[in-house]
Structure formats: structure tokens, C-alpha cells
Amino acid sequence: MAAHVNERSYDTTARSKLCRACVDFKTWVNQQKATLKEETPVGRNDHASKKKECPLDKDELGNQTWGLLHTMAAYYPDKPTPEERSDMANFFTTFSKFYPCHECAKDLQEQLKLTPPVTDSQHALSQWLCRVHNNINRRIGKPEFDCSRVNERWRDGWLDGSCD
Numbered sequence: 001m002a003a004h005v006n007e008r009s010y011d012t013t014a015r016s017k018l019c020r021a022c023v024d025f026k027t028w029v030n031q032q033k034a035t036l037k038e039e040t041p042v043g044r045n046d047h048a049s050k051k052k053e054c055p056l057d058k059d060e061l062g063n064q065t066w067g068l069l070h071t072m073a074a075y076y077p078d079k080p081t082p083e084e085r086s087d088m089a090n091f092f093t094t095f096s097k098f099y100p101c102h103e104c105a106k107d108l109q110e111q112l113k114l115t116p117p118v119t120d121s122q123h124a125l126s127q128w129l130c131r132v133h134n135n136i137n138r139r140i141g142k143p144e145f146d147c148s149r150v151n152e153r154w155r156d157g158w159l160d161g162s163c164d
């Protein structure tokens with residue numbers, strides 16, 4: 001499995017400095033300030049305040065992407081065909097090459113090498129993805145999610161009825 005982030009997309013200084021999807025909002029603001037100091041004539045406004053409908057930073061992108069990935073797993077067939085299984089595995093391989101946060105993408109590629117997608121069923125895929133997400137949670141200091149509740153979170157709603 002080819003597992004390389006497209007370094008060409010990231011290797012220019014300017015691009016990596018301005019890759020908003022690669023850093024959290026605070027880091028991005030600090031990078032912007034540094035860039036503005038280097039490049040902006042004195043007196044120009046600082047645009048570092050957060051606005052609505054702006055490009056996603058790393059955490060926004062991550063949160064929204066997890067929503068899509070877990071929901072895809074939630075609606076994956078219970079009994080997938082061989083083609084569906086292969087398509088889903090290929091999806092994750094391709095996804096990991098193009099995920100715009102390159103540090104995140106590299107880590108995901110490593111994880112996919114160690115534990116490839118388990119595509120046997122909806123349950124198997126959702127549990128696999130939950131473990132992948134928990135590995136990242138652990139690495140970045142976020143609480144682990146109870147994988148026995150993954151279908152409540154992403155498909156059925158909580159058993160206490162709070163999503164009904």
C-alpha cells in the first residue's frame with residue numbers, strides 16, 4: 001500500500017506557514033501574527049480575530065471529518081459485498097493521502113499499515129474506526145470514547161432518549 005503524504009503539497013515554506021488545516025486556531029493566529037510582522041507595513045489592521053464561515057483549522061476540520069467518517073461507518077452494510085468491502089478499504093487509503101492536515105495524515109497512514117480497516121460488517125467497521133479515533137485521542141491527550149456506545153453516538157441516539 002502506497003502510504004505517503006504528497007510532500008510536494010506541503011514542502012514550501014509559505015504553504016506550511018499558512019496551512020490552517022494543519023494547526024489549531026491559536027497556533028494559526030500566532031503564525032499569522034508572525035507573518036504579518038515580517039510582511040505587513042506598519043499600521044495595517046491585524047486580521048487575526050476569528051470570523052464565521054472561515055477556512056477550517058485543524059480542530060474544526062478534525063471534528064467535522066470524524067462526524068463524516070463515523071456516520072459512514074454507522075450506515076455501512078451489515079453484510080457488505082466483496083466490492084463494498086474493497087471500496088471502503090480503498091476509501092481509507094485514499095482519504096489518508098489527501099487529508100489536509102499532513103501531520104494527521106501521516107499518523108493515519110501509519111495506523112492503517114498496522115491495523116487496516118476491518119470491513120466485514122457495520123459493527124466491525126464502526127469498532128475499528130472507534131479504536132483508530134481513540135488511538136489519536138490518547139496521543140493528543142483527549143479522553144477515550146467507550147466504543148460499546150458508538151452506535152448510540154453516531155446512528156441510533158443515546159439510550160436515555162436525549163436525541164429523540
Ligand SMILES: Cc1cc2nc3c(=O)[nH]c(=O)nc-3n(C[C@H](O)[C@H](O)[C@H](O)COP(=O)(O)OP(=O)(O)OC[C@H]3O[C@@H](n4cnc5c(N)ncnc54)[C@H](O)[C@@H]3O)c2cc1C
Pocket residue numbers: 058059060061062063064065066067070099103104105107108129130131132133134136137140142144145150153
Ligand atoms: C483522521 C484524523 C487524524 C487526526 N490526527 C490528529 C493529530 O495527529 N493531531 C491532532 O492534534 N489532531 C488530529 N486530528 C484532530 C482531532 O482528532 C480532533 O478532531 C480535534 O482535536 C477536535 O477534537 P474535538 O474535541 O472536537 O473532538 P473529536 O476528537 O473531533 O471528536 C468528535 C466527537 O466524536 C466523538 N468521539 C470521540 N472519540 C470517539 C471515538 N473513539 N469513536 C467514536 N466517536 C468518538 C465524540 O462525541 C466527540 O465529541 C485528527 C483528525 C482526524 C479526522
